Amino acid sequence: MTAKIDGKRILIYVVLILFTVLCLAPFFMLIINATHSHPDIQKGFSALPGKALWNNLNHVLHNDNLPVITGLVNSMIVSVCTAALSVYFSALTAYGIHVYNFKYKTQVFSFILLIMLVPSQISALGFIREMMAFGLMDSFIPLIIPAVATPATVFFMKQYLESTLSLEIVEASRIDGAGEFRTYNSIIIPLMKPAFAVQGIFSFVYSWNNYFLPSLLLESKSMKTLPILIAQLRSADFLKFDMGQIYMLITLAILPTVIVYILLSKNIVGGIALGGVKG
Numbered sequence: 001m002t003a004k005i006d007g008k009r010i011l012i013y014v015v016l017i018l019f020t021v022l023c024l025a026p027f028f029m030l031i032i033n034a035t036h037s038h039p040d041i042q043k044g045f046s047a048l049p050g051k052a053l054w055n056n057l058n059h060v061l062h063n064d065n066l067p068v069i070t071g072l073v074n075s076m077i078v079s080v081c082t083a084a085l086s087v088y089f090s091a092l093t094a095y096g097i098h099v100y101n102f103k104y105k106t107q108v109f110s111f112i113l114l115i116m117l118v119p120s121q122i123s124a125l126g127f128i129r130e131m132m133a134f135g136l137m138d139s140f141i142p143l144i145i146p147a148v149a150t151p152a153t154v155f156f157m158k159q160y161l162e163s164t165l166s167l168e169i170v171e172a173s174r175i176d177g178a179g180e181f182r183t184y185n186s187i188i189i190p191l192m193k194p195a196f197a198v199q200g201i202f203s204f205v206y207s208w209n210n211y212f213l214p215s216l217l218l219e220s221k222s223m224k225t226l227p228i229l230i231a232q233l234r235s236a237d238f239l240k241f242d243m244g245q246i247y248m249l250i251t252l253a254i255l256p257t258v259i260v261y262i263l264l265s266k267n268i269v270g271g272i273a274l275g276g277v278k279g
Helices: 002-034 038-043 053-061 068-099 105-116 120-134 141-148 151-164 167-175 180-191 193-209 212-217 226-234 243-270
Strands: none
Touching: 002 243, 038 243, 053 068, 053 243, 068 105, 068 141, 068 151, 068 180, 068 193, 068 226, 068 243, 105 151, 120 212, 141 193, 141 212, 151 193, 167 180, 180 193, 193 226, 193 243, 212 226, 226 243
């Protein structure tokens, strides 16, 4: 019996290791190729690091046609603001739907779920025309403010509140004289720390990798985000096409998302017990 259990455990570990290798292999290839020059990459993949790391990095950071540092800063501003607004106001919306009983409560939540099914590409043309009418083209505002209403995040937050938040806590806070926003900011947000961490990662990564809307809204070189710069570098003509620089720029684009995950993953794992409400 023990040998059979050990055999199953070994098989599970082998499968997990295999999946881990398959998931990490593209990142390994990306980092290795970022250390090779364009001619070396054309010869085929090599598992050993090359000697062109600093050369590729120097060319990317000092490319006159691609303001990479500015693109990194722009992407960071948009992604951080988008993630912060998304998780805060989506959780506030979910809190209101969960705690308050009002007419058409079910219909309101169903409408939010319905919006989740509408692709952003369908409303893009109308959104762009609206931003042109408001004079908000070539601005970060259209990329940040709409994050206040994120249906998918509202849905996740509501499901999390239903499984963790006891309404007695809210009632006790009201009896103690705390206002609604005081209750939300001081009591609800600490309880929702794991949910904030999860959705913060998702919102940050989605905004960081977003190419569609920024490419339609941002026009000047100083306002462009990193995905636009990557697309511009990839679309360069044959004489200026450098695979080493492309891999290096993609590596630089991935690093912030990895750092954000590392910083928030502790809250995802360690905060689960703190986020639960024991009856």
